[in-house]
Amino acid sequence: MITGRFFAAGADRRIAITIFILLTVAxxxxxxxLAVSPTxxxxxxxxxxxxxxxxxxxxxxxxxxxxxxxxxGILSLGHGAFFALGGxxxxxxLMRQIGSxxxxxxxxxxxxMVFLNYKELPWxxxxxxxxxxxAIMVLAVPGLLAFVFGWFAFRSRVTGVYLSIIxxxxxxxxxxxxFRNDMGFGGNNGLTxxxxxxxxxxxxxxxxxxxxxxxxxxxxLAVYVTWAIVGSKYGKLLMAVRDAESRTRFLxxxxxxxxxxxxxxxxxxxxxxxxxxxxxxxxxxxxxxEPSNSIEVVVWAAVGGRxxxxxxxxxxxxxxxxxxxxxxxxxxxxxxxxxxxxxxxxLFLPKGIIGMWDSxxxxxxxxxxxxxxxxxxxxxxxxxxxxxxxxxxxxPGDWSGSSPEPQPAE
Amino acid sequence: xxxxxxxxxxDGVSVSFDGFRAINNLSLxxxxxxxxxxxxxxxxxxxxxxxxxxxxxRPDAGEVYFDGEVDLTxxxxxxxxxxxxxxxxxxxxxxxxxxxxxxxxxALKGPRSIFxxxxxxxxAAEVRQIDDILGIIRLGDKRDEIAANLSHGQKQWxxxxxxxxxxxxxxxxDEPVAGMTDAETEETARLLKDIARDHSVIVVEHDxxxxxxxxxxxxxxxxxxxxSEGSLDFVSADExxxxxxxxx
Numbered sequence: 001m002i003t004g005r006f007f008a009a010g011a012d013r014r015i016a017i018t019i020f021i022l023l024t025v026a027x028x029x030x031x032x033x034l035a036v037s038p039t040x041x042x043x044x045x046x047x048x049x050x051x052x053x054x055x056x057x058x059x060x061x062x063x064x065x066x067x068x069x070x071x072x073g074i075l076s077l078g079h080g081a082f083f084a085l086g087g088x089x090x091x092x093x094l095m096r097q098i099g100s101x102x103x104x105x106x107x108x109x110x111x112x113m114v115f116l117n118y119k120e121l122p123w124x125x126x127x128x129x130x131x132x133x134x135a136i137m138v139l140a141v142p143g144l145l146a147f148v149f150g151w152f153a154f155r156s157r158v159t160g161v162y163l164s165i166i167x168x169x170x171x172x173x174x175x176x177x178x179f180r181n182d183m184g185f186g187g188n189n190g191l192t193x194x195x196x197x198x199x200x201x202x203x204x205x206x207x208x209x210x211x212x213x214x215x216x217x218x219x220x221l222a223v224y225v226t227w228a229i230v231g232s233k234y235g236k237l238l239m240a241v242r243d244a245e246s247r248t249r250f251l252x253x254x255x256x257x258x259x260x261x262x263x264x265x266x267x268x269x270x271x272x273x274x275x276x277x278x279x280x281x282x283x284x285x286x287x288x289x290e291p292s293n294s295i296e297v298v299v300w301a302a303v304g305g306r307x308x309x310x311x312x313x314x315x316x317x318x319x320x321x322x323x324x325x326x327x328x329x330x331x332x333x334x335x336x337x338x339x340x341x342x343x344x345x346x347l348f349l350p351k352g353i354i355g356m357w358d359s360x361x362x363x364x365x366x367x368x369x370x371x372x373x374x375x376x377x378x379x380x381x382x383x384x385x386x387x388x389x390x391x392x393x394x395x396p397g398d399w400s401g402s403s404p405e406p407q408p409a410e
Numbered sequence: 411x412x413x414x415x416x417x418x419x420x421d422g423v424s425v426s427f428d429g430f431r432a433i434n435n436l437s438l439x440x441x442x443x444x445x446x447x448x449x450x451x452x453x454x455x456x457x458x459x460x461x462x463x464x465x466x467x468r469p470d471a472g473e474v475y476f477d478g479e480v481d482l483t484x485x486x487x488x489x490x491x492x493x494x495x496x497x498x499x500x501x502x503x504x505x506x507x508x509x510x511x512x513x514x515x516x517a518l519k520g521p522r523s524i525f526x527x528x529x530x531x532x533x534a535a536e537v538r539q540i541d542d543i544l545g546i547i548r549l550g551d552k553r554d555e556i557a558a559n560l561s562h563g564q565k566q567w568x569x570x571x572x573x574x575x576x577x578x579x580x581x582x583x584d585e586p587v588a589g590m591t592d593a594e595t596e597e598t599a600r601l602l603k604d605i606a607r608d609h610s611v612i613v614v615e616h617d618x619x620x621x622x623x624x625x626x627x628x629x630x631x632x633x634x635x636x637x638s639e640g641s642l643d644f645v646s647a648d649e650x651x652x653x654x655x656x657x658x
Contacts, residue, residue, distance in 0.1 A: 233528070
């Protein structure tokens, strides 16, 4: 059934196209970087590969947030924390790979531990010399935190702005904790100076291209998984909880479990995004827990169009491309621009770029249908309007795009 | 009073919010298969009583038993819903961004945990059940319509349909005809009478014509307890009911 839906035309075509583009990009961009001569017009410079690779991680983070915010109405202002935890897990692996090549040449302890007079490796660093262990931790740590956090929060029926505030407090608490030198995560400076990943030089062009491809493929996979989730009966339930939580309870559903599952899946996705991000930027420090980072993710999702799958991806790419350009031209005004953008989107594009595109296409279709009907000499009012309503209501993207009014943020 | 053979048994129930006694020593018994209309002025405790029965509010004192043996005060909303008590809200509450069919699909009786829902496939039996319900609530032609596009009255019916999909033993129906036209009201009365043939039903309603249409035993609540109980003629002849509710 799922594959049938996948190849179906219409509503789900956008998802198929997105996955196709991501997979194509995963192959083509590394090829254009590695196999094409730097003098050629088709050459993609390495810095572009690194930059867009970073954006793809952000897009995955935005998609993760949208699963809980757009589809379940949980406005998490702490998703940066899950991203950073995934990043730290990957960073710990990369630190252990440095081995005796660090400044102090200690074969076991990373540089910062030697510097801080650690005598032996803290217990929670055990196992991170294996990639498989780090990979499991990338999934498990954010997932477990989200599960425990969500278990308490949703069971106590904390909703709306109160939930947003405690998610914000969570990431802030982690920020403060990771700043401490005696936490054993490198304190203020975080983890950096990475050398190898899986035996390949992290700085090499080929490795960067491979990381870029891994990011694009992972994002494609995440799009598929998210789409399968929101298209299932559970996905409908998720939106039902968003729209009328008490109704779901009186139908016998446990709304807290519905939310908990989405929140945990979302945190795992955010953790994966962080893990892909760290080797590409070469550093992870407590700054990633900064509450403003998490808020920025919300802006990406809002700009692209929340409650859609493709929207947050487009939002993350557009806003970050804008950020890269803007911080080059007018660095001190970027935060004003970002704030202004959020206000403008909330006021003028409540359904984001995707929503605007859909309604624009809906209108264009309506006009065309009306003019065709007029030429044919029939009354344009008869067949056209219902079609228009349905077209606009059920446009691609998905399901929740179908809600006629933007849902309260809650 | 014996609890056996009752579907709902409330005895000496009280609850107060910040000192205000919303329900005050309320006792009410509903026999299996019975339909009951509950009337009363605003603030009489009608909705609070439903909150107590469905587990949304815990009573401070008193007994609440379902089906003669289950103590409802020990369970939460989802458990109570699974035992077989369905509730329609005062304000029609449906899943606005879903189609009619999806609304009913989510309400259909069945497992209520996450993983079965994640891998759920629509079965032919379910489609048949949904067809039946769509027929009963007269929304057969609107199957794929988004619920938000329904009229107020149709939303009320959809919500009743969702209750039916749950297949409860007891239905609590809060103001089902609020905001309906006369024709819709009549239709709804017929619908509820149909449903009452094989379910126990409690209907809260202000519309006296509608209550008369139902033709069932009436309980009038006032200030959180039963003021009068009996046939509609008996209750509406009661001096105290006239005083506090019907007006002269």
